[in-house]
Amino acid sequence: MTTKRFFLRTLASAIALTAAGGAALHASALQAAPDTAATFPSKPVRIIVPVAPGGSADKLTRTLGERLSQLWGQTVIVENVAGASGTIGAGKVAKAAPDGYTLLQQGEGLMLNSILFRDLPYDTARSFAPVVKAVVNPQVLVVNPGTGLNTLGDYLARAKAQPESISLALPGNGGIAHVAHEILAQETGAKVNYIPYPGGGPASVDVIAGHANATLITLAAVTEYVRAGKLRALAVTTSYRSPALPNVPTVAEAAKLPGYSVESWQGYFAPAGTPPAIVQKINRDINQVLQLPEVRAQLEAQGFKVAGGSSADLARSLQTEQPRYAQAIKTAGLTIR
Known part of the structure; x- marks a missing residue:
């Protein structure tokens, strides 16, 4: 092979390698580039x-x-x-x-x-x-039907006559349900036994199973259970009734507490x-x-x-x-x- 032919072949190989390397670097740069609104999301x-x-x-x-x-x-x-x-x-x-x-x-x-x-x-x-x-969404107070508590009036009467005899499963200590019930307790003198849970799912399951008497929980978490009769809804915390459970009164109505509203x-x-x-x-x-x-x-x-x-x-x-x-x-x- 002549020196000229060898040089040309070597030059062509170098150009090809450089082009391939440049393409790889370009692809890598594109992959590493941050997303824009137009490209988001590009992964899970x-x-x-x-x-x-x-x-x-x-x-x-x-x-x-x-x-x-x-x-x-x-x-x-x-x-x-x-x-x-x-x-x-x-x-x-x-x-x-x-x-x-x-x-x-x-x-x-x-x-x-x-x-x-x-x-x-x-x-x-x-x-x-x-x-x-x-x-x-409203919070809703629900009880196990076996408690014999049919209305919010029943619930409050027992919570006052027998302090802490009602176990209330809280879907999170210090959450909105806790605040809503504490406001209700301050207004009525009711005292219950709070039992914190890591969420509404476990809280409602334990009330259904009878391990706790009641829970105050986001309505959407328990609508199916209420409709199936596994839980009894006593009142919602908002100033309006929920179209999902229109027969359930508000706390303001059932406890005669005008102005009570937690959403x-x-x-x-x-x-x-x-x-x-x-x-x-x-x-x-x-x-x-x-x-x-x-x-x-x-x-x-x-x-x-x-x-x-x-x-x-x-x-x-x-x-x-x-x-x-x-x-x-x-x-x-x-x-x-």
């Missing part, structure tokens, strides 16, 4: 639900997750991380990469924990980016620092799923009331509710124990 998305499976938060997130997976063409993984009134799951999201691929399902409990707990594994005001308030909600958060464009993309897509007729009908049948709205709406809601619940907790003398 994980939603942390900070309570045990089976409750309303779990049902809501799995319903939305299935539809979001179809919309995004990516798997949506629902991970239950229960414990410490939701603070363990929230702490996990607070430390996650701020890229939109790890989200937190939470409601007013996020704000309540900031009032009730002295030491948290995150800074509530700085660790999360609000995404969307998905639903609002809970559930929404989604991303870690602080998540690009605003990705937060807005997730917001738009969750809103789109919430407005699907079949999804809306399914959620409303369970007892949810679809909310939706912007991430700014959720941020304003937190700012408005924080002083209100702080005052309610102070008045009720509620403490974590």
Whole structure:
């Protein structure tokens, strides 16, 4: 082989290797490039639900997750991380990469924990980016039918005549149910035995089994059990009756407590620092799923009331509710124990 031919062949090989290497580097750079709103999501998305499976938060997130997976063409993984009134799951999201691929399902409990707990594994005001308030819903007081408590009047009468004789399964110590019942107790003098649970699923199952007498819980978690006669609903905490269980009175009606009203909600958060464009993309897509007729009908049948709205709406809601619940907790003398 002549020196000229050898040089040309070597040069061609070098050019080919350089081109291949450049293509590989380009592909690697594209793979490593951060997502934009146009490309998000390009891999599975994980939603942390900070309570045990089976409750309303779990049902809501799995319903939305299935539809979001179809919309995004990516798997949506629902991970239950229960414990410490939701603070363990929230702490996990607070430390996650701020890229939109790890989200937190939470409601007013996020704000309540900031009032009730002295030491948290995150800074509530700085660790999360609000995404969307998905639903609002009543809490409902339900009992095992075997207790013989047929009305809220029966319940309150026994709780006053025989203090702490009623065992109340709390779906999270210090949560909205705890606050709602403490306000009721302060107003009526009722005293029950609180038993904390890691979520609404285990709490309702134990009431059905007779291991606890009652629970105050998000209505959507127990509508099926009430309709099946496994639980008896005594009253809802909102100022309005729920269309899902229209025959169940409000606490204000049944206990003759005008002005009594506690409404809970559930929404989604991303870690602080998540690009605003990705937060807005997730917001738009969750809103789109919430407005699907079949999804809306399914959620409303369970007892949810679809909310939706912007991430700014959720941020304003937190700012408005924080002083209100702080005052309610102070008045009720509620403490974590």
